[in-house]
Amino acid sequence: MEGHASAPGAGTILNALATGTGGAFAIDRETTAAVELTDDHSITGAIEGAPDADTYLIERCVELVVEEYGDGEGGRVRTESEVPMAAGLKSSSAAANAVVLATLNALGREIPREAALDLGIRAAKDAGITITGCAAGARASMFGGAVLADNTTTELLHTGEVDWDVLIWMPDERAFSADADIERCERVAPLADLVADLAFDGAYERAMTVNGFAFCAALDFPTDPLLDALPHAAGTSLSGSGSSYTAVGEREALEKVQEAWDDYEGDTWLTTTRTDGARMG
Numbered sequence: 654m655e656g657h658a659s660a661p662g663a664g665t666i667l668n669a670l671a672t673g674t675g676g677a678f679a680i681d682r683e684t685t686a687a688v689e690l691t692d693d694h695s696i697t698g699a700i701e702g703a704p705d706a707d708t709y710l711i712e713r714c715v716e717l718v719v720e721e722y723g724d725g726e727g728g729r730v731r732t733e734s735e736v737p738m739a740a741g742l743k744s745s746s747a748a749a750n751a752v753v754l755a756t757l758n759a760l761g762r763e764i765p766r767e768a769a770l771d772l773g774i775r776a777a778k779d780a781g782i783t784i785t786g787c788a789a790g791a792r793a794s795m796f797g798g799a800v801l802a803d804n805t806t807t808e809l810l811h812t813g814e815v816d817w818d819v820l821i822w823m824p825d826e827r828a829f830s831a832d833a834d835i836e837r838c839e840r841v842a843p844l845a846d847l848v849a850d851l852a853f854d855g856a857y858e859r860a861m862t863v864n865g866f867a868f869c870a871a872l873d874f875p876t877d878p879l880l881d882a883l884p885h886a887a888g889t890s891l892s893g894s895g896s897s898y899t900a901v902g903e904r905e906a907l908e909k910v911q912e913a914w915d916d917y918e919g920d921t922w923l924t925t926t927r928t929d930g931a932r933m934g
């Protein structure tokens with residue numbers, strides 16, 4: 654019994670570490686998962702190109718799906734990803750969604766996407782790789798588009814369509830979300846409320862720019878990349894708890910931002926938003 658699925662990563666509109674409300678948009682970079690279910694009871698995971706990375710998240714996703722919908726199967730799970738790990742682009746949500754759906758695909762089961770989303774969020778919490786559960790990023794990855802969510806309850810608060818080109822700069826250093834300084838993030842809560850208000854009104858670009866300045870200050874990341882982007886981009890922010898930055902807008906404008914961001918060490922690349930989310934099969 655083999656199953657396959659894919660799910661996109663996401664950029665940030667609102668970091669949830671200040672108030673629990675998060676906002677994210679799906680990007681056209683994805684993680685694919687292959688799951689082979691077996692008669693023995695052990696579950697083993699592997700991540701293509703990252704032999705030393707922690708595979709607990711994806712093993713736990715298989716385990717939770719089998720507990721709910723299977724019959725005690727074991728399995729082998731493998732992910733391959735265009736979403737870099739621990740760079741603020743929701744690699745964990747993309748991996749969890751892809752593995753949950755691939756396991757269901759192997760079992761020949763279709764369940765409501767909300768239920769699949771919940772299992773991935775549970776696995777990420779069990780793995781200790783998220784502070785709030787990252788419901789907004791996980792929702793953007795599962796359903797596509799722009800999303801605001803209450804990460805503490807996983808409740809969906811708002812959805813919107815976005816159709817942007819997206820520029821990403823990813824420095825060489827990584828930033829694991831579990832290491833973020835929550836107390837400093839909570840100090841920018843009044844700004845996070847402003848970001849949420851802007852996003853509820855559909856002003857996603859301005860929302861993410863305010864988010865960028867607030868969370869660069871709270872998490873001690875430089876604001877220079879935001880200032881480089883502002884004359885050209887419609888919106889720009891630190892993504893997640895770092896280390897990547899995103900700029901959104903029209904392609905030509907973003908190519909000007911790319912010239913500036915190319916001066917920094919690391920990688921820059923252009924992609925787009927994605928309106929469809931995870932795919933099974």
Ligand SMILES: Nc1ncnc2c1ncn2[C@@H]1O[C@H](COP(=O)(O)OP(=O)(O)O)[C@@H](O)[C@H]1O
Nearest residue numbers: 732734738739740741742743744745748829830
């Ligand atoms: N392709 C993948 N396969 C398996 N696990 C993954 C994959 N991508 C990410 N993860 C898990 O997610 C963790 C990174 O999560 P996190 O620090 O929240 O960063 P991000 O913003 O990229 O989600 C990794 O340490 C790993 O445990």
Ligand SMILES: O=C(O)C1=C[C@@H](OP(=O)(O)O)[C@@H](O)[C@H](O)C1
Nearest residue numbers: 668669741783784785830893894
């Ligand atoms: O661990 C968490 O709960 C969160 C981590 C951050 O995202 P990344 O995991 O992308 O850094 C943040 O933006 C998100 O709103 C909540």
